[in-house]
Amino acid sequence: MRVCLASTSPARLMLLRQAGIEPLTLAPEVDEDAVAAVAAAERGAELPPGELVLLLARAKAADVANRITTLDPAFDGIVIGGDSMFELGGRVYGKPYTPEDATRRWQEMRGATGVLHSGHSVFRISPGAGHREATAVADAAVTFADDIGDEEIAAYVASGEPLHVAGAFTVDSLGGAFITRVDGDPSTVVGMSLSTVRLLAAELGVVWTDLWSARPAQGPESDS
Numbered sequence: 378m379r380v381c382l383a384s385t386s387p388a389r390l391m392l393l394r395q396a397g398i399e400p401l402t403l404a405p406e407v408d409e410d411a412v413a414a415v416a417a418a419e420r421g422a423e424l425p426p427g428e429l430v431l432l433l434a435r436a437k438a439a440d441v442a443n444r445i446t447t448l449d450p451a452f453d454g455i456v457i458g459g460d461s462m463f464e465l466g467g468r469v470y471g472k473p474y475t476p477e478d479a480t481r482r483w484q485e486m487r488g489a490t491g492v493l494h495s496g497h498s499v500f501r502i503s504p505g506a507g508h509r510e511a512t513a514v515a516d517a518a519v520t521f522a523d524d525i526g527d528e529e530i531a532a533y534v535a536s537g538e539p540l541h542v543a544g545a546f547t548v549d550s551l552g553g554a555f556i557t558r559v560d561g562d563p564s565t566v567v568g569m570s571l572s573t574v575r576l577l578a579a580e581l582g583v584v585w586t587d588l589w590s591a592r593p594a595q596g597p598e599s600d601s
Contacts, residue, residue, distance in 0.1 A: 378587045379454030383441035387551070388542070388568035396571055396588035398486035403445060405458065412436050424467045426462045427514045430496030433460035433511060437496035442508050455583055456500040459487060459569040463519075463544025465491035469520040475546045476534050482545040487555075488523030492516050493544060497566045497573050501581035511577040515570035517561030519548070525555050 380400040382389060387595050388483040395399050403561040424432065427542045428569055444453050457536045465486060493542040494516055502507045538552065548559060548566040560583040569597025 378583060379452060380588055381441060381445055381452070381456045383437045383458035385461075386568055388547070391549075392564055392567055392569060392571060399590065400457075401445075402416055403441045405440045406444075407433070407436045407440050409433050409460075420439060424577075426464050426492075426494045427496075427516070429469075430433055430460040430462050430494045431495065431498070431512055431514050432496070434458045434496035434498040435510070438500050438510070439508075442500040442502055446502060446508075450557060451504055453503050454501075454504060455524050455578060455588075457569070457574060457582065458498040458500075461493060461495045461543040461565075461568065463491055463493050463546075465489060465544075466551075470544055472541050474540055476540065477533045478537045478543045480530060483533070483539070484527075485524070486521045486546070487525040487530075488521060488531060490518055490520040490558075491544065492518050493561075493566050495569055495573075497577060499574060499577040499581060500585065509581055511580040513573050513577055515562055515565045515573045517559055517565040517570075518564070519546075519556060520558040520560075521546075522557050529555070559588075 380398050380404045382393060382400040383405045385404045387404055390402060412433060413429060438456050442456045445456065470482060473482055496514050498510060498512045506522060533539060535549060536551055538547060538550060550557055559566055564571045564573050578585055
């Protein structure tokens with residue numbers, strides 16, 4: 378059983394590898410801002426974070442599922458897509474990108490608890506059959522230490538790590554020392570909930586252990 382990760386996220390790739398899965402990776406060609414804008418226009422309001430991460434996860438997985446069918450008609454396996462956003466004090470945060478934004482985020486987060494929302498979409502693909510999809514959202518509450526000093530924040534931001542991750546923090550690398558509690562599947566905070574992906578795969582008739590030690594196809598546009 379083959380696995381394709383609809384993402385080039387190092388954290389998501391690491392999670393699957395640690396779980397015994399070596400996936401093919403393919404970057405989704407999705408304009409996330411445009412997808413969110415269309416959904417908001419149709420709704421007449423911004424989507425709640427849980428709905429938005431699920432919408433984006435589905436868009437990414439669907440794009441890759443359609444492309445991989447064309448690139449490799451013999452592909453028999455699953456495609457996994459995901460998206461994450463961090464909610465703190467009623468506000469939703471994606472990636473900060475700039476040191477100034479990351480610093481402001483950390484000044485707000487110290488001593489506080491926020492929720493990481495992670496959308497998951499799994500497509501089952503088999504030759505000659507239509508795609509089948511299962512989806513779910515996993516949430517994990519994250520509590521930050523209340524004694525984080527400005528110097529520590531500055532040093533962490535200077536490392537560059539928080540600039541390109543949802544919520545401006547990691548739990549499995551440099552940021553982990555500043556987190557005092559995680560309520561929920563810890564892998565949700567890393568990038569996707571492995572327990573959730575397992576359940577979605579099961580809904581599609583896929584046994585999780587059949588995915589262990591899967592090898593990526595040497596197909597076009599793949600990277601590992």
